[in-house]
Amino acid sequence: VFFFQIFAFLGLMCLILAIGNGIWEYDKGYYFQVYLPWAEGVNSASYSGFLMFWSYVIILNTVVPISLYVSVEIIRLGNSFYIDWDRKMYYPLNDTPAQARTTTLNEELGQIKYVFSDKTGTLTQNIMCFNKCSINGKSYGDVYDMSGQRIEINENTEKVDFSYNQLADPKFAFYDHSLVEAVKLSDVPTHRFFRLLSLCHTVMPEEKKEGNLVYQAQSPDEGALVTAARNFGFVFRARTPETITVVEMGETKVYKLLAILDFNNVRKRMSVIVRSPEGDLTLYCKGADTILYELLHSSCDSLKEETTEHLNEFAGEALRTLVVAYKNLDEDYFQDWIRRHHEASTALEGREEKLSELYEEIEKDLMLLGATAIEDKLQDGVPQTIETLAKANIKIWVLTGDKQETAMNIGYSCNLLNDDMEDVFIIEGRTSDDVLNELRNARKKMKPDSFLDSDEVNIQFEKSSKKPKIIPDEQANGVYGLVITGHSLAYALEGNLELELVRTACMCKVVICCRVTPLQKAQVVELVKKYKKAVTLAIGDGANDVSMIKTAHIGVGISGQEGMQAVLSSDFSFAQFRYLQRLLLVHGRWSYIRMCKFLKYFFYKNFAFTLVHFWYGFFSGFSAQTVYDEWFITLYNLVYTSLPVLGMSLFDQDVDDRWSMLFPQLYVPGQQNLYFNKMVFVKCMLQGIYSSLILFFIPYGAMYNTMRSDGKAIADYQSFALMAQTCLLIVVSVQIGLDTSYWTVVNQFFIWGSLSVYFAITFTMYSDGMYLIFTASFPFVGTARNTLSQPNVWLAIFLSITLCVLPVVGFRFLKAQLKPTPSDKVLLKIKEAKKRPPPPSPKRRLRRTSTRRSGYAFSHQHGFGALIMSGRNMRPKSPFATTGTFSPNSDKYKHKVL
């Protein structure tokens, strides 16, 4: 980016010197021909100037740092290795370390503005977990200590012992002992509750070995409920089209399955009608609270209130809830109903309507049993990570194939959406116009004056009508969220709505896109890349995320259960979503800061080095005479200054990883690219120019018309060269010392080592032996000994260092005092905080105070009731039979995710 400017600068310098040479040759060189005739073929001052232009191009080309590329690659490689080596990004459970699969993007990790994340497998583990329940007005699931204080559940909390139950699933964990007590005491509602859970579902059991039950559930929610019942002693063991075998507290019972009143999106509930071995007819029903509450018998009103309270509590913790209820059926009524049901299900016309009418008829006056609460298990540390990333001003877009309900629920549970937000806009228009209106309304609310002609963005659009334009960031008047469905997204991604979508969505802190296809995921990323000058990162785990991962600037793959496609197409991979904050806030930030410091220093040192030749041109007849020994010119970038700057850019840390995580604001300068942009480049150029002036004129002044302390002349060219190059090298070494904020042993070794190597090499090259062997190569014989023994040479060196470095020190200090950047303030805060012992990294669980009723625990599809009742795909007489081709979890579920 800066190379054009550098080339222009180089050209300008050479032009000035060439013109200077022309004038000099005309004015002085012409007369000086007595002693120094013009070179062969040169017959005019202007031709000499022309030749000198190219000579100076050769001499001054060191401003164009070619060796920069090599060093940049080394630094990137080193910083990638740090990612591979980080134990804090290693996941011991499946032995997966983080992996940097490309080594060229490290510093961009420090500039991320948009994170596009998949949901399932990335934010969530895709594991549902029976967490709490409310039975007959009593809430179970929380653990209290002796004083009645609620205890945080962690790894050390004692789990409930299910050893009384041979068929229990060992992976199931529950912490509230009172529920087991209730089960053991044969509390009737509790037993009925778990009986319901073990009967009312469409799960298929699989028992390959005696006692080793595996459930195949259409939705993980159902599986979780059935597993819970299993552990508490109501083991769903086998099913045939007509029967369900349940082991109730060790006693095998076979229930006759008379009907499954299946789930659909309108009903939002499912029921089964079973006949118990005792002959009782019962309807068991579970469903969304809003629906089921309408169907309850009026005798349950008081219980309803208590349960509602519990439901609110569960919802506050972002659990997925279901209300369960039952109803004892009258034999005659049921016979009549089942007959009509049979008729309806064989009807040729309007079958659906007839069936749902029948369902509604029987599912009423239900007796409330209680409620279940299922946790859609987030990956560890997801809410904290999202909170941290949000503080770091990173905008998070969740792109998921799930339904809006589920997606929003997850949004709430991982703290993406919360009640502190002014509003969460939901875009679900089914036509292009609807979508446009919804987007416009959202924008109007967020930033009313963005519709005025005076708005900056609008003005910009007016100006450049055609070109693909970059939309500047707009600030909303609060914190907003946006939820958009796949349908609406399809319209929004079309030509004229694109801009509207970008402007609206980018003002929101959080965007959730649900029901999106893999292609749409990529399109969304593409959209942001196209209109925003920002670095994007996509993170996902499955094959459906590959397109998005490939589209984004940086793709991160979660090496989870869903195969390797995402990892293989990613730039970085690790096992847990929470490592993202470390990757960005620690590794990304360090890489970015290191790269910027490196570039700044590299340009500075090359400017300081090269421009001395420029000034010398004015004193040497613009003859392209170099200031330094040619060996010094060769070795300067290669040997003398390469290692210290590499050391800095491999080891430097302004604050350590803990503080970078505690103060995510430190990430913001990277997003705005504050540490290396045109301004910074110009600044380090000016600093280089200033240093080169000092580095030329101090030795010049110190040597001009004076002599050594033994009376011999001092101002010979070789002494001057040695003095200038020694000044330069010490100054740039002190400068790197000033830039280094983290002095490890390696840094010390590199800096002191480079200086000593300089003196060692210099004394060797200027020694008698080298001169006698390679006379033509080392003409500086004796210069080091004779010059560096002079006190005024060292005084001049000290003065140049002082003049080069002290102003920088003062300037940096005053800048931090007078005009502190936000990150300066944070650093100051950290400095103060460091005096105290560092606070333990916050491990608190985020408490949500949401009153929002969260999603009901169903997969949002038709159930498999009909399939089960039909007996197709089931081998009736073999209760232990594998389910054969019927494995909804593996096939169907995946489609849903897509």
Next chain:
Amino acid sequence: MKNKASLPPQEGEARPSRCPDNSAFKQQKLPAWKPQLTLASVLSSFFLIGMFCLSVGVCLILSANSVREIQIDYSDKCADCSKLRENSSNWNKECHCSVNFMLKEDILGDVFMYYGLQNFYQNHRRYVISRSDAQLLGRNVNIQKSYCAPFTTYRNRTPMAPCGAIANSMFNDTIDLFYNLNSSVIQVPLLKTGNSWWTDKNVKFRNPKSYNLSSAFAGTARPPYWQKPVYLLDEEDERNNGYVNDDFIIWMRVSAFATFRNLYRRVRRIRQFADGLPAGNYTFRISYNFPVTKFKGRKHVILSTVVWSGGSNPFLGIAYVVTGTAATLAGFVITAIHLKLRKKKTYFQK
């Protein structure tokens, strides 16, 4: 289930864990010194450096002021000679002139005599390279390969010894100093050796080996501007003749700038001059051979003493004083700014 659960660790034993090493280097936790720009360090560096620079500067100025220096521009004083030298055909005509000056006070200590040139671009790139170091080492080399052109050979292919533009343009005025004491004229004894670097005299320059010097340079010719061949530079002293002649060596150490001075002679401290140069009238008697008017140059002759810091150049002293003052002032400014800021901060906190 239990069996299964215990399997992965066994696999883990067979296959080494991929868990990264817990070394300080790999975890980026190398112990480090983290210096920061604190008020104390900044202020102390400014004040300490400021004080140091001030004191060094004062010392430098004082010592530079104690240097006695007399500089006489004789390029115009010998106008006749300079006219004569403008025409190169008069190269072998001798021309002498004298320059008188008076010392009001004694110059005590070692006194050095320099010749100074102005506007003479010894640092021009083509000039600097126009020499053959191998030839000056007394080696029998083909100087055609060096950058000596056009001062390499004559048309008849006789090589020049020494070759190159530097050697050819060697300063060849002879300057003698006379002390006029009571109408008698005493020549001030001057040392013409020991004026160059030891390394130059003993390592960098060597005469070709032969039984005598003139035969060593047989088959070569003097550079065109020279009046005598190289083996006659100092006929009195064998060890100061040929390439190892001090005047020659000093000239060959090209200057970094177009204005420069080279050590020419040292006053030998014997007899009246044991303590230096006594006050009185002196005369420089100059044999004017080196033309400077052609390229608008100037020539000087300089008498000077030296101190530990060199000659009378006040630059370093002044630069140090200025730097020291600036650093100290900057220190005060920073203190003031800091105090003001802190006041503001406490004000806001209230």
